[in-house]
Amino acid sequence: MKKITLIAALFFLSSGVLFAQKAVNEQDVKVSYVKDFQRQVKDATDIAWWQIDDNTFKVTYRDSENSRQAMVFSNKGMETHYIIEDHFPQSIVDYVKANYNGSKVTDLWARKARNKMSYQARIARKSGFLWWKKEKDVKILNFEIDGKFISEE
DSSP states (O other): OHHHHHHHHHHHHHHHHHTOSEEEOGGGSOHHHHHHHHHHOSSOEEEEEEEEETTEEEEEEEOTTOOEEEEEEETTEEEEEEEEOSOOOHHHHHHHHHHSTTOEEEEEEEEEETTEEEEEEEEEEEEEETTEEEEEEEEEEEEETTSOEEEEO
């Protein structure tokens, strides 16, 4: 009984971290955002819409080559994220290791906004025990396409 209670408590505590963005139905997204997405990406599969805040929506999908991508729509405009799953540039990994003690790159994407390419890396430190790990000190770092550090969000 104690094990079941412990597992239930751990799931409840971790669910807040797992579901920080709110999944929404396409009908709940601004019509102009949906039309822009459909006009630009005709062969998308595994489409999921997320609400980041009142005016910002993110759509994740797979393209015709089965690569994961995302688009972010807001009042400020639209940006495309080309998600990098296999190999992170060594200059970014080295920068994080040297400047953010104990943090690792958890996600990396090439970001295209206003016809300019850059990298964004999500970093975090993990702590906890056994199978249950909690992320701490989550940050987004911005890098130029050559790997030079720009800023931290």
